[in-house]
Amino acid sequence: MKIYNDTALAVLFGRSDFMKNLVSASVLSADMLNLENELRKMEKSGIDMLHFDVMDGVFVNNISFGLPVLAGIKKATDMTLDVHLMITDPLKYVKRFADSGADIISFHIESESDTMETINAIRECGVKTALAVKPGTPAEAVYEYLPYLDMVLVMTVEPGFGGQSFMSDMTEKVRLIRKKITELGLSTDIEVDGGIDAVTSAVIKEAGANVLVSGSYLFKAPDMAQAAEKLREDI
Numbered sequence: 001m002k003i004y005n006d007t008a009l010a011v012l013f014g015r016s017d018f019m020k021n022l023v024s025a026s027v028l029s030a031d032m033l034n035l036e037n038e039l040r041k042m043e044k045s046g047i048d049m050l051h052f053d054v055m056d057g058v059f060v061n062n063i064s065f066g067l068p069v070l071a072g073i074k075k076a077t078d079m080t081l082d083v084h085l086m087i088t089d090p091l092k093y094v095k096r097f098a099d100s101g102a103d104i105i106s107f108h109i110e111s112e113s114d115t116m117e118t119i120n121a122i123r124e125c126g127v128k129t130a131l132a133v134k135p136g137t138p139a140e141a142v143y144e145y146l147p148y149l150d151m152v153l154v155m156t157v158e159p160g161f162g163g164q165s166f167m168s169d170m171t172e173k174v175r176l177i178r179k180k181i182t183e184l185g186l187s188t189d190i191e192v193d194g195g196i197d198a199v200t201s202a203v204i205k206e207a208g209a210n211v212l213v214s215g216s217y218l219f220k221a222p223d224m225a226q227a228a229e230k231l232r233e234d235i
């Protein structure tokens, strides 16, 4: 006999159900000259998703990679491609990123595109839809969109560069968003991105995050599989 239903458990544990923790490896930290080897290493290490950071030099102060690189990666791996658009006008590009192989598309609420229109455009492509928030944007900003999202991406550093330090005050934001998701009876994933390692991942998972993006920590680890397992482990 089940003593608690899933909602009761969610209230007890602060998670909308017993969600699986997933690791999304940020290819920004990979060796670009040996991308194929890096893909094989990620696959062998049991990485759940590949996190693909697109930067346009306007929305953030950096330029990374775009459509042709994504299409190349798609041909070379079966890993889930988790595309994070840090661009000014995501609405203009979602279809092309979906056509180039994205399985999940995150775009920023702070971008210039209309939020609901962009969510609908991503959904129409049959791709998982995620809304990203910069550190300065409050939790409440995403609440009205939660029923239309598969995932919320909470930035735990200012977007733009890998290798920055985790901002611990983002923990409260994750906690608030998880609470709202639970109240609404949804099972939306919460992804965190920036400065995630063995220590910070424990803190943020406890607050309700279940998708851990990691670049530096995973790619610098002597054993990527072991490092990923550490990120994934239940708290």
Ligand code: DX5
Pocket: 026, 028, 029, 051, 053, 084, 157, 158, 159, 160, 161, 162, 163, 164, 193, 194, 195, 196, 213, 214, 215, 216, 217
């Ligand atoms: C930063 C990017 C991140 C970055 C994470 O703007 O969105 O995905 O690659 O890298 P680490 O894990 O090194 O902070």
Ligand code: ZN
Pocket: 026, 051, 052, 053, 084, 193, 213
């Ligand atoms: Zn990212």
